[in-house]
Amino acid sequence: MRPPECEHDAPLSLLACLPRFRLWPHPPYAGAVLVAAIVLFLFAAYLLTSGIAGALQRLPRNRFFGVRAPETMRDDATFSLANKVAAPTMIGAATILTFGGVTGLILRGWVGAIVVVVTVVAAVVVAGAGANMGISAARRMPQPSSSGCSTCGGCSLAAACSPGDQCSDQS
DSSP: OOOGGGSSOOHHHHHHHSOOOOSSOOSTTHHHHHHHHHHHHHHHHHHHHHHHHHHTTOOOSOSSSSOOOTTTTSOHHHHHHHHHHHHHHHHHHHHHHHHHHHHHHHSOTHHHHHHHHHHHHHHHHHHHHHHHHHHHHHHHSOOOOOOSOSSOTTOSOGGGSOTTSGGGGOO
16 A cells, blocks of 8 residues: 555655665664775785785785795795785685675675675685695795805805805815
8 A cells, every 4th residue: 555645646745655775774783894894895905916916926025915924935936936826815815805895785784794704704714725825835845955155156255154154165
């Protein structure tokens, strides 16, 4: 049944008869879901930046982006390889977080909150698996050889080498 104010044909009163849709849910935790979605978008941007730069091997060794473990921080080539291996999963985790943030904003109430939590868990698992693969690749990379003298190099200052260097024995 239509409400009584919708029974006449006046054009302005038709606006009152249209269904009213709420774009944002109004439960007390709606603001928390919005904040969580914004945080998901920020982490997605972080992972996407790390993933794309790692895939293109443009990610310099640093403290903020990429797979940072003692095995990967050994040298630039190892860091680049580990991040190239982990890049597809970082991009995948960013995609998961983006879909989770959008879905959390679209769905209302506790369902949106559950979607946000599930996507965070899924993204952590995917990114962690990629980081694990990158660390494994870094472990399999050969270590730089430490043979020879790092300070002498065949120079005439062989006596300047420390006693632990091999070139002090060659003089």
